[in-house]
Amino acid sequence: MLSVEGLRSRYGRIEVLHGVDLEVGSGEIVTVVGANGAGKTTLLRCISGVQPASGGAIIFRGEALKAIPAHRRVALGLSQSPEGRLIFTNLTVEENLRLGAYLFADERVERDMADAFAMFPILKEKRNLPAGGLSGGQQQMLAIGRALMARPACLLLDEPSMGLAPILVAQIFDVVKNLKSLGVTVLLVEQNAYAALRIADRGYVMETGRIGFSGTAEELIADPRIREAYLGI
Ligand code: ATP
Numbered sequence: 487m488l489s490v491e492g493l494r495s496r497y498g499r500i501e502v503l504h505g506v507d508l509e510v511g512s513g514e515i516v517t518v519v520g521a522n523g524a525g526k527t528t529l530l531r532c533i534s535g536v537q538p539a540s541g542g543a544i545i546f547r548g549e550a551l552k553a554i555p556a557h558r559r560v561a562l563g564l565s566q567s568p569e570g571r572l573i574f575t576n577l578t579v580e581e582n583l584r585l586g587a588y589l590f591a592d593e594r595v596e597r598d599m600a601d602a603f604a605m606f607p608i609l610k611e612k613r614n615l616p617a618g619g620l621s622g623g624q625q626q627m628l629a630i631g632r633a634l635m636a637r638p639a640c641l642l643l644d645e646p647s648m649g650l651a652p653i654l655v656a657q658i659f660d661v662v663k664n665l666k667s668l669g670v671t672v673l674l675v676e677q678n679a680y681a682a683l684r685i686a687d688r689g690y691v692m693e694t695g696r697i698g699f700s701g702t703a704e705e706l707i708a709d710p711r712i713r714e715a716y717l718g719i
Contacts, residue, residue, distance in 0.1 A: 487512040487547060487671050488533070488564075488640055494541035495525075495532050502528050504695040505542065510640065515662065515672045517703070519679035519716060520692035526675040527569050529692070530642050533673070534566040535559045547639070561589055563639030567646065569675075571629040575618030579609050582617050582628055586635030595635070602631035605661055623654035630661065640671040647678045659685050679716040683707050691716065 488510040495503040502525050510516045518526050531537035533544055535556030544551040546564060554562070565586075573582050583602055587595045603610035606627040612620065617628055626646055633641055643662065647655040655678065663685040665672055676682035683689050683703045691699040691712060699712060706712050713719040 586632035
Protein backbone atom coordinates (compact mmCIF):
# COMPACT_ATOMS: atom_id res chain seq x y z
CA MET A 487 0.00 0.00 0.00
CA LEU A 488 2.79 2.39 0.97
CA SER A 489 6.36 2.22 -0.13
CA VAL A 490 9.14 4.59 0.89
CA GLU A 491 12.30 4.35 -1.18
CA GLY A 492 15.62 6.03 -0.39
CA LEU A 493 13.83 8.90 1.36
CA ARG A 494 15.96 11.88 2.31
CA SER A 495 14.89 15.02 4.14
CA ARG A 496 16.63 18.02 5.63
CA TYR A 497 16.06 20.98 7.91
CA GLY A 498 18.00 23.78 6.23
CA ARG A 499 21.44 22.39 5.47
CA ILE A 500 21.18 19.53 7.93
CA GLU A 501 20.03 16.24 6.48
CA VAL A 502 18.11 14.16 9.05
CA LEU A 503 16.81 11.30 6.86
CA HIS A 504 19.64 9.68 4.92
CA GLY A 505 17.83 7.27 2.61
CA VAL A 506 15.01 5.46 4.36
CA ASP A 507 13.39 2.37 2.83
CA LEU A 508 10.15 1.03 4.24
CA GLU A 509 7.08 -0.91 3.10
CA VAL A 510 3.59 -1.06 4.56
CA GLY A 511 1.31 -3.74 3.14
CA SER A 512 -2.45 -3.43 3.02
CA GLY A 513 -4.02 -4.38 6.37
CA GLU A 514 -0.74 -4.39 8.26
CA ILE A 515 0.23 -2.59 11.44
CA VAL A 516 3.81 -1.52 10.90
CA THR A 517 5.77 0.31 13.56
CA VAL A 518 8.85 2.50 13.39
CA VAL A 519 10.62 2.61 16.73
CA GLY A 520 13.81 4.33 17.76
CA ALA A 521 15.34 6.83 20.11
CA ASN A 522 14.39 10.44 20.51
CA GLY A 523 15.67 12.42 17.51
CA ALA A 524 16.20 9.42 15.21
CA GLY A 525 13.93 10.97 12.57
CA LYS A 526 10.67 9.11 13.08
CA THR A 527 8.47 12.20 13.14
CA THR A 528 10.26 13.63 10.11
CA LEU A 529 9.56 10.40 8.24
CA LEU A 530 5.82 10.59 8.99
CA ARG A 531 5.69 14.27 8.11
CA CYS A 532 7.33 13.55 4.74
CA ILE A 533 4.75 10.85 4.05
CA SER A 534 1.82 13.12 4.93
CA GLY A 535 3.44 15.93 2.93
CA VAL A 536 3.93 18.61 5.57
CA GLN A 537 7.72 18.21 5.42
CA PRO A 538 9.47 18.23 2.01
CA ALA A 539 11.57 15.27 0.92
CA SER A 540 14.92 16.16 -0.61
CA GLY A 541 15.39 12.78 -2.30
CA GLY A 542 13.89 9.36 -2.84
CA ALA A 543 10.28 8.45 -3.46
CA ILE A 544 7.04 7.78 -1.59
CA ILE A 545 4.53 5.63 -3.44
CA PHE A 546 1.01 5.29 -2.05
CA ARG A 547 -1.44 2.89 -3.72
CA GLY A 548 0.68 2.99 -6.86
CA GLU A 549 0.90 6.77 -7.04
CA ALA A 550 4.12 8.77 -6.54
CA LEU A 551 3.37 11.45 -3.94
CA LYS A 552 6.22 13.84 -4.71
CA ALA A 553 4.17 16.47 -6.50
CA ILE A 554 1.02 15.97 -4.43
CA PRO A 555 0.42 18.51 -1.62
CA ALA A 556 -0.55 17.39 1.89
CA HIS A 557 -4.26 18.18 1.61
CA ARG A 558 -4.59 16.08 -1.54
CA ARG A 559 -2.81 13.18 0.15
CA VAL A 560 -5.66 13.11 2.69
CA ALA A 561 -8.10 12.72 -0.19
CA LEU A 562 -6.00 9.80 -1.47
CA GLY A 563 -6.47 8.00 1.86
CA LEU A 564 -3.54 9.08 4.04
CA SER A 565 -4.38 10.68 7.34
CA GLN A 566 -2.09 11.64 10.21
CA SER A 567 -2.58 11.85 13.94
CA PRO A 568 0.31 14.18 14.71
CA GLU A 569 2.86 14.19 17.50
CA GLY A 570 1.55 16.37 20.34
CA ARG A 571 -2.04 15.73 19.14
CA LEU A 572 -2.54 19.32 17.85
CA ILE A 573 -6.21 19.40 18.66
CA PHE A 574 -8.12 22.67 18.52
CA THR A 575 -8.50 23.47 22.21
CA ASN A 576 -11.12 26.22 21.79
CA LEU A 577 -13.39 24.04 19.68
CA THR A 578 -15.64 21.37 21.14
CA VAL A 579 -14.85 17.69 20.93
CA GLU A 580 -17.50 17.27 18.23
CA GLU A 581 -16.21 20.23 16.22
CA ASN A 582 -12.70 18.73 16.29
CA LEU A 583 -14.06 15.45 14.97
CA ARG A 584 -16.01 17.23 12.23
CA LEU A 585 -12.83 18.96 11.09
CA GLY A 586 -11.36 15.54 10.38
CA ALA A 587 -14.24 14.99 7.95
CA TYR A 588 -13.75 18.27 6.11
CA LEU A 589 -13.59 16.42 2.79
CA PHE A 590 -17.08 15.02 3.13
CA ALA A 591 -20.59 16.42 3.23
CA ASP A 592 -22.57 13.19 3.16
CA GLU A 593 -24.67 11.32 5.71
CA ARG A 594 -21.79 8.94 6.40
CA VAL A 595 -20.14 11.68 8.50
CA GLU A 596 -22.76 11.10 11.22
CA ARG A 597 -22.12 7.34 11.10
CA ASP A 598 -18.38 7.93 11.30
CA MET A 599 -18.95 10.19 14.29
CA ALA A 600 -21.04 7.46 15.96
CA ASP A 601 -18.22 4.99 15.26
CA ALA A 602 -15.68 7.35 16.84
CA PHE A 603 -17.93 7.69 19.91
CA ALA A 604 -18.32 3.91 20.10
CA MET A 605 -14.55 3.56 19.99
CA PHE A 606 -14.03 6.27 22.63
CA PRO A 607 -17.23 6.60 24.74
CA ILE A 608 -15.70 9.35 26.90
CA LEU A 609 -15.62 11.60 23.81
CA LYS A 610 -19.37 11.18 23.45
CA GLU A 611 -19.89 12.25 27.05
CA LYS A 612 -17.79 15.34 26.42
CA ARG A 613 -18.88 16.04 22.86
CA ASN A 614 -20.11 19.58 23.56
CA LEU A 615 -17.24 20.64 25.81
CA PRO A 616 -14.11 22.51 24.71
CA ALA A 617 -11.42 20.00 23.74
CA GLY A 618 -8.88 21.97 25.79
CA GLY A 619 -10.49 20.61 28.95
CA LEU A 620 -9.80 16.97 28.06
CA SER A 621 -7.06 15.01 29.80
CA GLY A 622 -3.95 14.02 27.82
CA GLY A 623 -5.30 10.55 27.14
CA GLN A 624 -8.67 11.89 26.03
CA GLN A 625 -6.95 14.38 23.72
CA GLN A 626 -5.02 11.50 22.19
CA MET A 627 -8.28 9.64 21.62
CA LEU A 628 -9.68 12.76 19.99
CA ALA A 629 -6.63 13.10 17.71
CA ILE A 630 -7.03 9.49 16.58
CA GLY A 631 -10.81 9.89 16.18
CA ARG A 632 -10.32 13.03 14.12
CA ALA A 633 -7.78 11.30 11.86
CA LEU A 634 -10.22 8.41 11.35
CA MET A 635 -13.00 10.83 10.35
CA ALA A 636 -10.98 11.40 7.14
CA ARG A 637 -11.71 7.71 6.26
CA PRO A 638 -8.07 6.82 5.78
CA ALA A 639 -6.88 3.69 4.04
CA CYS A 640 -3.62 4.24 5.91
CA LEU A 641 -3.44 5.97 9.28
CA LEU A 642 -0.14 7.62 10.25
CA LEU A 643 0.10 7.66 14.03
CA ASP A 644 2.84 9.64 15.72
CA GLU A 645 3.67 8.73 19.35
CA PRO A 646 0.17 8.03 20.61
CA SER A 647 1.57 6.91 23.98
CA MET A 648 3.50 10.12 24.65
CA GLY A 649 2.94 11.44 28.17
CA LEU A 650 0.21 8.93 29.02
CA ALA A 651 -0.16 6.79 32.13
CA PRO A 652 0.42 3.06 31.47
CA ILE A 653 -3.28 2.16 31.75
CA LEU A 654 -4.16 4.69 29.05
CA VAL A 655 -1.29 3.52 26.87
CA ALA A 656 -2.76 0.02 27.00
CA GLN A 657 -6.21 1.36 26.12
CA ILE A 658 -4.93 3.39 23.16
CA PHE A 659 -2.87 0.47 21.84
CA ASP A 660 -5.90 -1.83 22.07
CA VAL A 661 -7.80 0.60 19.87
CA VAL A 662 -4.93 0.75 17.37
CA LYS A 663 -4.78 -3.04 17.25
CA ASN A 664 -8.52 -3.17 16.58
CA LEU A 665 -8.24 -0.78 13.64
CA LYS A 666 -7.01 -3.76 11.69
CA SER A 667 -10.44 -5.37 11.88
CA LEU A 668 -11.93 -2.14 10.46
CA GLY A 669 -9.65 -2.49 7.44
CA VAL A 670 -7.40 0.43 8.34
CA THR A 671 -3.68 0.00 7.66
CA VAL A 672 -1.50 1.63 10.32
CA LEU A 673 1.99 3.09 10.30
CA LEU A 674 2.80 3.70 13.96
CA VAL A 675 5.80 5.72 15.13
CA GLU A 676 6.71 5.10 18.77
CA GLN A 677 9.42 5.53 21.35
CA ASN A 678 7.58 2.98 23.48
CA ALA A 679 9.06 0.17 21.40
CA TYR A 680 7.77 -2.77 23.40
CA ALA A 681 4.14 -1.63 23.46
CA ALA A 682 4.30 -0.85 19.73
CA LEU A 683 5.93 -4.15 18.72
CA ARG A 684 3.40 -6.11 20.76
CA ILE A 685 0.55 -4.96 18.53
CA ALA A 686 2.49 -4.65 15.24
CA ASP A 687 2.93 -7.18 12.45
CA ARG A 688 6.31 -5.82 11.45
CA GLY A 689 8.72 -3.20 12.66
CA TYR A 690 11.61 -0.99 11.66
CA VAL A 691 14.19 0.37 14.05
CA MET A 692 15.38 3.83 13.11
CA GLU A 693 18.82 5.02 14.13
CA THR A 694 19.88 8.60 13.28
CA GLY A 695 18.09 8.92 9.98
CA ARG A 696 18.52 5.34 8.78
CA ILE A 697 16.77 2.04 9.27
CA GLY A 698 19.05 -0.08 11.47
CA PHE A 699 16.97 -3.24 11.77
CA SER A 700 13.71 -4.54 10.39
CA GLY A 701 11.71 -7.71 10.72
CA THR A 702 8.53 -9.19 12.01
CA ALA A 703 7.51 -7.90 15.41
CA GLU A 704 8.33 -11.31 16.95
CA GLU A 705 11.80 -11.30 15.39
CA LEU A 706 12.54 -7.83 16.70
CA ILE A 707 11.24 -8.58 20.20
CA ALA A 708 13.43 -11.71 20.26
CA ASP A 709 16.60 -10.02 18.95
CA PRO A 710 19.10 -9.60 21.81
CA ARG A 711 20.47 -6.31 20.39
CA ILE A 712 17.01 -4.80 20.21
CA ARG A 713 16.07 -6.16 23.62
CA GLU A 714 19.05 -4.51 25.19
CA ALA A 715 19.05 -1.20 23.32
CA TYR A 716 15.34 -0.53 22.88
CA LEU A 717 13.26 -2.78 25.09
CA GLY A 718 15.22 -2.44 28.31
CA ILE A 719 15.18 -6.22 28.76
P1 ATP B 1 11.00 12.47 18.69
O1 ATP B 1 10.55 11.18 19.20
O2 ATP B 1 11.68 13.33 19.69
O3 ATP B 1 9.96 13.22 17.90
P2 ATP B 1 12.04 11.60 16.21
O4 ATP B 1 12.70 10.28 16.04
O5 ATP B 1 10.63 11.72 15.79
O6 ATP B 1 12.18 12.10 17.68
P3 ATP B 1 12.54 13.91 14.59
O7 ATP B 1 11.62 14.75 15.40
O8 ATP B 1 12.11 13.51 13.25
O9 ATP B 1 12.95 12.61 15.42
O10 ATP B 1 13.95 14.66 14.52
C1 ATP B 1 15.04 14.18 13.73
C2 ATP B 1 16.16 15.20 13.79
O11 ATP B 1 15.75 16.40 13.16
C3 ATP B 1 16.57 15.59 15.21
O12 ATP B 1 17.98 15.73 15.22
C4 ATP B 1 15.88 16.90 15.43
O13 ATP B 1 16.63 17.72 16.32
C5 ATP B 1 15.86 17.50 14.04
N1 ATP B 1 14.69 18.38 13.82
C6 ATP B 1 13.40 18.02 13.99
N2 ATP B 1 12.57 19.04 13.67
C7 ATP B 1 13.37 20.07 13.31
C8 ATP B 1 13.14 21.42 12.87
N3 ATP B 1 11.89 21.90 12.73
N4 ATP B 1 14.22 22.19 12.59
C9 ATP B 1 15.47 21.71 12.71
N5 ATP B 1 15.78 20.45 13.11
C10 ATP B 1 14.75 19.65 13.40
